[in-house]
Amino acid sequence: MLDIKLIRQEPDTVRTALRHRGDDPAKVDRLLDLDTAFRTLQARIDTLRQERNTKSKAIGAIRTGKAEGDAEALQAEVRTLGDILTNLEAELAANQHARLDPAEGLLYQIPNLPDATVPVGQTxxxxxxxxxxxxxxxxxxxxxxxxxxxxxxxxxxxxxxxxxxxxxxxxxxxxxxxxxxxxxxxxxxxxxxxxxxxxxxxxxxxxxxxxxxxxxxxxxxxxxxxxxxxxxxxxxxxxxxxxxxxxxxxxxxxxxxxxxxxxxxxxxxxxxxxxxxxxxxxxxxxxxxxxxxxxxxxxxxxxxxxxxxxxxxxxxxxxxxxxxxxxxxxxxxxxxxxxxxxxxxxxxxxxxxxxxxxxxxxxxxxxxxxxxxxxxxxxxxxxxxxxxxxxxxxxxxxxxxxxxxxxxxxxxxxxxxxxxxxxxxxxxxxxx
RNA sequence: GGAGGAGUGGCGGAGCGGUCGAUCGCGCCGGUCUUGAAAACCGGAGAUGGGCAACCAUCCGUGGGUUCGAAUCCCACCUCCUCCGCCA
Structure with missing residues (x-):
């Protein structure tokens, strides 16, 4: 498979390659749309996870007597975070599948880039x-x-x-x-x-x-x-x-x-x-x-x-x-x-x-x-x-x-x- | 096929459910010392993803589950090892 970073940085290179192979250059755009969605989603999930981790540790500190605070209240908050995360993670999994599944993922449907020296041809x-x-x-x-x-x-x-x-x-x-x-x-x-x-x-x-x-x-x-x-x-x-x-x-x-x-x-x-x-x-x-x-x-x-x-x-x-x-x-x-x-x-x-x-x-x-x-x-x-x-x-x-x-x-x-x-x-x- | 045991960073090997990405040893890299090297001492060092960066997230065979929180508990699967049986 190609490097997704290359596709982000040089989409035209990849589109041209697909065209030369007689393949569909629109695959690049569909993939990039999914990729943008992925990065947004991943960033949100990371932030929420960070919050969950911090609060869980705080609960631990309270329970072991190393800190003061309301463990019960924090616990309820983390449980809510967990529910939100469960939904977002399912969304992420669907996105991962669409991009990276070996059978159906778009990234796996894009062929290698022909070397610049390869003659362009139709048949x-x-x-x-x-x-x-x-x-x-x-x-x-x-x-x-x-x-x-x-x-x-x-x-x-x-x-x-x-x-x-x-x-x-x-x-x-x-x-x-x-x-x-x-x-x-x-x-x-x-x-x-x-x-x-x-x-x-x-x-x-x-x-x-x-x-x-x-x-x-x-x-x-x-x-x-x-x-x-x-x-x-x-x-x-x-x-x-x-x-x-x-x-x-x-x-x-x-x-x-x-x-x-x-x-x-x-x-x-x-x-x-x-x-x-x-x-x-x-x-x-x-x-x-x-x-x-x-x-x-x-x-x-x-x-x-x-x-x-x-x-x-x-x-x-x-x-x-x-x-x-x-x-x-x-x-x-x-x-x-x-x-x-x-x-x-x-x-x-x-x-x-x-x-x-x-x-x-x-x-x-x-x-x-x-x-x-x-x-x-x-x-x-x-x-x-x-x-x-x-x-x-x-x-x-x-x-x-x-x-x-x-x-x-x-x-x-x-x-x-x-x-x-x-x-x-x-x-x-x-x-x- | 039967009976046991084990899977943690390059290797070896720890890890009462709560700063564990993970003690320690070997190996590795940098430095001090040395003419140079060795030894000794000091320091560094996993992978992946996101971010210009600071940093954050994920990863302890794989996949599920319990929990506020899992390398640690539960279930299933996979792999390897030992013994027995069978066998080119």
């Missing part, structure tokens, strides 16, 4: 390509969708997955299963070598955790919930990682925090019916290696560049062609101030598809989660960043498609060969 078509790396393979043979390659080589068993769990699930077997495991280990090892600390968090999280991250209550329908338990399957390891220091005040020396985790991610994909119905692109459960940073605010932009580079390194080391896209204001996520997507080349689709999304969330998430650090005398909110480094399933799919050879086998990227027990090629050459 995702206004996203800006930043750079390309590698060249899409020029096949003499036809491109083949990864799910067909996978089935053909016995790496992937869609029908079995459907029998076990339903549609939008993946079952990998043989070298396919091993390739997924190899990728996960390869990615984690790569990030460890560049200063990240590995974490293996629970893949279930409670409502508080998901609320702090902004997944609840707004995106409840995107989550799988455990029946009869107040727990949800995490949609990304970003959830547990950004919550690790929730409610804490860190020492400045503890920053920057660089975390990585390879976990399963679970998404209901509600509303995605009919899209990417085949293969491993859009499924209910997939592995992803996540990167999360907490840094001093001054380091935010630099840390984002570093994180994008860390994600790019995965694709470069695997030799997969990709491009980097900066999201425009309209496409930016609720929490994010700047986002770069990495899109990898899929030969069968003839286009780049998202495989990573790296965002600088400034102090938006850390304020919501009450994650702070001590900077000399001051207590500040660090900036949080999250990014995929990268989605394992989509990466596996990209390797199958981009590594497809004329004989129908798939070339294993050199960097993965050691993780595959020395196997350089998947599948047997098909008879010519």
């Amino acid at each position: 995702e078509d206004d996203n800006v390509e930043v750079r390309r790396w590698g060249t899409p393979p020029a096949f003499a043979h036809a491109a083949e969708p990864h799910e067909e390659i996978g089935e053909r080589l016995g790496l992937l068993a869609t029908e079995e997955a459907a029998r076990l769990a339903g549609s939008r699930f993946v079952l990998l077997k043989g070298q396919g299963a091993r390739l997924e495991r190899a990728l996960l280990n390869f990615m984690l090892d790569l990030h460890l070598a560049h200063g990240y600390t590995e974490v293996l968090p629970p893949t279930l999280a409670n409502a508080d955790t998901l609320t702090a991250n902004g997944n609840l209550p707004k995106f409840h329908d995107q989550l799988f919930q455990i029946t009869d338990w107040p727990l949800f399957l995490i949609p990304t390891a970003e959830v547990p990682l950004t919550n690790m220091h929730r409610g804490q005040i860190l020492d400045a020396g503890q920053l920057p925090v660089h975390l990585t985790a390879g976990t399963s991610c679970f998404r209901s994909e509600a509303g995605a019916a009919g899209r990417d119905t085949k293969g491993m692109i859009r499924v209910h459960e997939f592995r992803k290696v996540e990167l999360v940073k907490l840094v001093a605010p001054e380091q935010g932009l630099e840390a984002l560049e570093g994180m994008v580079a860390d994600a790019e390194r995965v694709l470069r080391t695997l030799g997969l062609p990709y491009r980097v896209v900066q999201l425009c204001t309209a496409d930016l996520g609720f929490n994010s101030a700047i986002t770069y997507d990495l899109e990898v080349w899929f030969p069968s689709q003839g286009k780049y598809r998202e495989i990573s999304s790296c965002s600088l969330c400034t102090d938006f998430q850390t304020r919501r989660g009450q994650t702070r650090y001590r900077d000399g005398e001051a207590i500040r909110h660090p900036h949080s960043l999250n990014g995929s480094g990268v989605a394992v399933g989509r990466c596996l799919a990209a390797i199958l498609e981009n590594g497809l050879q004329a004989d129908g086998t798939v070339r294993v990227p050199e960097a993965l060969v050691p993780y595959m027990g020395g196997i350089p090629v998947l599948g047997r050459p098909r008879a010519v």
